Amino acid sequence: MSELRELYQEMILDHGKHPRNFRFPENANRGSEGYNPLCGDRLTLKLVVENDRVVDAGFQGSGCAISTASASTMTEAIKGKTLGEVDALFQSFHELVTGKLEPDPETLGKLAVFSGVSDFPMRVKCATLAWHTLRAALAGQNQQVSTE
Numbered sequence: 001m002s003e004l005r006e007l008y009q010e011m012i013l014d015h016g017k018h019p020r021n022f023r024f025p026e027n028a029n030r031g032s033e034g035y036n037p038l039c040g041d042r043l044t045l046k047l048v049v050e051n052d053r054v055v056d057a058g059f060q061g062s063g064c065a066i067s068t069a070s071a072s073t074m075t076e077a078i079k080g081k082t083l084g085e086v087d088a089l090f091q092s093f094h095e096l097v098t099g100k101l102e103p104d105p106e107t108l109g110k111l112a113v114f115s116g117v118s119d120f121p122m123r124v125k126c127a128t129l130a131w132h133t134l135r136a137a138l139a140g141q142n143q144q145v146s147t148e
């Protein structure tokens, strides 16, 4: 398990330093802002949603490695998925980082790297910030979401 933990940590650091989809998609038709006052993480998420499917996703912002890595892997994970699939992924991710679900790469893919977060309750909000922002964006709420 410790080797896996190390690998997971490396992936988080990599995504934290070199976030994927760190840009706003052209023609974005959904968006929201998220803020985690506990850690100071801030991000703005923009999405292109067509026919109940996330066609493109990108974000900008600044935060700790975990919040940035979470937004990075999330934007990768949700691209091409239907809104129903995105919602199921959100539920699984939330259960994973709160320690209610064993990491299952089959359903979670790269998101499984966040399994270690459940050992650090302070970090759960960093990991879920992007996802709460996503939910707000999909619900059509344009106001800032806060993890508090």
Ligand code: ZN
Pocket (backbone or CB within 6 Å): 036, 039, 040, 041, 063, 064, 065, 066, 067, 126
């Ligand atoms: Zn943070």
